[in-house]
Amino acid sequence: MSTFKRRDFIKSSVMAGVSASMLDTTPWEKHTASDTVKITPSASPKKVIVGGAGLAGLCTAYELVRRGHEVVVMEAAGRHGGHVFTVLDGLSDGLYGDFGMEHICKPGYDKYWGYIQEFGLTALPYPRRKNLVRRIDEKFYTEEMLRDAAVLKKFGFNEREVKYLSQNPWWDLESLYTKPYLDKFKDEYQPFGVGYDHFDTVPMADLYKKDGASETALRFLGGTSYSAQFELWRAGILHLRGVPLAPPEVFRLKGGNQMLPNAFAKRLGTRVWLNCPILSIKHGNTGVTVKYKQFNEEKEMQADYYVNCIPLPAFKNIPVSPPFPPEKQYVLDNVTYDSYQRFVFQASSKFWEEDNLTINMDLNLPDLEQVWQSAEEVDTHRVIVLGTGPGGVSPQRALAAFRSVYPGKRDTIEYVTSRDWTKETYASTCERLPFAIGTLRKFWPEVMKPHGRIHFAGAYADNLNWGTEAATRTGNRVAEAIDKA
Numbered sequence: 383m384s385t386f387k388r389r390d391f392i393k394s395s396v397m398a399g400v401s402a403s404m405l406d407t408t409p410w411e412k413h414t415a416s417d418t419v420k421i422t423p424s425a426s427p428k429k430v431i432v433g434g435a436g437l438a439g440l441c442t443a444y445e446l447v448r449r450g451h452e453v454v455v456m457e458a459a460g461r462h463g464g465h466v467f468t469v470l471d472g473l474s475d476g477l478y479g480d481f482g483m484e485h486i487c488k489p490g491y492d493k494y495w496g497y498i499q500e501f502g503l504t505a506l507p508y509p510r511r512k513n514l515v516r517r518i519d520e521k522f523y524t525e526e527m528l529r530d531a532a533v534l535k536k537f538g539f540n541e542r543e544v545k546y547l548s549q550n551p552w553w554d555l556e557s558l559y560t561k562p563y564l565d566k567f568k569d570e571y572q573p574f575g576v577g578y579d580h581f582d583t584v585p586m587a588d589l590y591k592k593d594g595a596s597e598t599a600l601r602f603l604g605g606t607s608y609s610a611q612f613e614l615w616r617a618g619i620l621h622l623r624g625v626p627l628a629p630p631e632v633f634r635l636k637g638g639n640q641m642l643p644n645a646f647a648k649r650l651g652t653r654v655w656l657n658c659p660i661l662s663i664k665h666g667n668t669g670v671t672v673k674y675k676q677f678n679e680e681k682e683m684q685a686d687y688y689v690n691c692i693p694l695p696a697f698k699n700i701p702v703s704p705p706f707p708p709e710k711q712y713v714l715d716n717v718t719y720d721s722y723q724r725f726v727f728q729a730s731s732k733f734w735e736e737d738n739l740t741i742n743m744d745l746n747l748p749d750l751e752q753v754w755q756s757a758e759e760v761d762t763h764r765v766i767v768l769g770t771g772p773g774g775v776s777p778q779r780a781l782a783a784f785r786s787v788y789p790g791k792r793d794t795i796e797y798v799t800s801r802d803w804t805k806e807t808y809a810s811t812c813e814r815l816p817f818a819i820g821t822l823r824k825f826w827p828e829v830m831k832p833h834g835r836i837h838f839a840g841a842y843a844d845n846l847n848w849g850t851e852a853a854t855r856t857g858n859r860v861a862e863a864i865d866k867a
């Protein structure tokens with residue numbers, strides 16, 4: 383049944399006063415837009431409900447559909463994309479800004495790059511980390527200044543650190559301490575049994591200290607809230623992938639990062655149901671029943687599998703019966719995320735160039751942490767400057783914070799808008815935080831393990847919390863697992 387025919391059916395049924403449950407008699411209908419997916423028929427086709435149409439949900443669904451399975455994606459919000467969200471509304475001259483995810487790197491993001499190629503999208507070099515200036519103790523430092531031995535000594539770094547930082551970028555200080563440990567990691571999904579298991583009860587800061595870090599290095603490296611085993615594993619994963627700790631060369635999608643969720647959603651067509659929050663899940667040995675709300679009616683749908691692509695703090699509030707075993711419940715109850723706000727400033731000129739400055743700044747202000755330029759390729763004299771800050775700060779306060787420290791003569795910012803993720807009903811969390819000290823075995827690999835007919839994909843369900851790469855990796859992992867089941 384085509385979308386058009388289905389809508390007609392729903393409309394006429396509603397008009398005829400047919401009950402809501404009857405509206406859902408053909409949920410696994412043939413969907414439109416499937417002609418744009420090259421489908422390989424499966425020898426054992428399954429029906430799968432995916433929860434959440436963020437990048438992970440869309441990617442999982444696409445990978446299942448192309449393997450010949452029937453999929454419905456239920457999304458609570460009125461748009462797909464989740465934390466990948468490009469805004470144009472309110473901005474002038476065709477400018478845009480990314481409210482959420484904003485860059486990828488190369489190497490790294492292998493799956494993501496694969497989709498860029500497959501869907502014919504354009505990745506643009508994104509010079510947001512070039513010539514970065516950092517505001518430290520209320521003073522701005524260029525990259526050159528932060529390589530100067532005299533400046534480094536004045537900060538209080540020890541001799542070894544001064545030598546390292548005069549030859550390596552500021553952001554790579556951690557490597558001085560972690561590099562000697564990394565060759566032992568052979569499998570990026572296996573943090574255990576490589577000789578560092580005893581480090582899970584040791585804060586990373588203590589390992590830095592034991593290995594000779596100065597008080598100044600400790601101040602910049604942090605490491606008090608996560609374990610040495612967790613951090614060495616994280617660095618080991620990047621080492622195995624050949625990715626620097628903070629890659630200086632990054633990229634974004636032309637037209638906004640929303641282009642990738644859009645490309646998936648276009649191919650999935652009517653399989654993606656918006657404004658359709660999942661309310662509860664029942665599961666057993668042979669399948670799942672998902673209760674959801676659609677067109678203001680509560681309905682149920684059965685499937686062979688449910689794939690959870692909803693971030694865990696939101697998923698935890700969805701009743702699941704029978705309940706998960708204690709080890710999975712521990713993960714749901716204890717996983718922590720950060721959450722912040724993205725500011726989008728529109729200015730009438732590249733005002734910083736008149737002041738001979740860069741706009742790539744780490745401001746380290748309570749209301750505004752960083753700023754950088756985006757949408758450089760749009761053909762206009764106007765510019766977009768993006769910024770990040772905590773939730774609860776008004777865009778005007780963020781602008782005032784910028785103006786309080788901008789080291790040039792004047793800015794030409796004429797408009798500011800923002801998305802405060804901390805206030806979102808369905809997507810209030812941004813990125814998964816490191817697991818607490820001493821808990822790695824409780825979280826890993828439990829966080830990604832399927833439970834019966836329920837699988838887990840999403841940025842939270844991978845070894846590294848690198849958002850969209852983790853989302854696409856886990857989408858592929860789960861699609862393969864269900865396909866092979």
Ligand SMILES: Cc1cc2nc3c(=O)[nH]c(=O)nc-3n(C[C@H](O)[C@H](O)[C@H](O)COP(=O)(O)OP(=O)(O)OC[C@H]3O[C@@H](n4cnc5c(N)ncnc54)[C@H](O)[C@@H]3O)c2cc1C
Pocket residue numbers: 433434435436437438439456457458459462463464465466481482483484485486658659660661691692693696697700722723724803808809811812813839840841842848849850851853
């Ligand atoms: C400001 C910001 C900057 C970022 N920068 C980067 C970056 O530079 N690079 C990078 O790779 N990543 C970045 N990330 C992280 C990245 O955007 C996310 O990790 C990734 O998009 C998560 O995808 P996901 O599909 O796992 O989850 P989400 O995008 O959170 O999608 C989950 C979906 O589930 C839906 N949902 C919730 N509850 C229900 C329910 N009951 N029923 C149905 N649906 C529900 C939500 O509405 C949402 O659409 C950034 C994130 C933010 C917020």
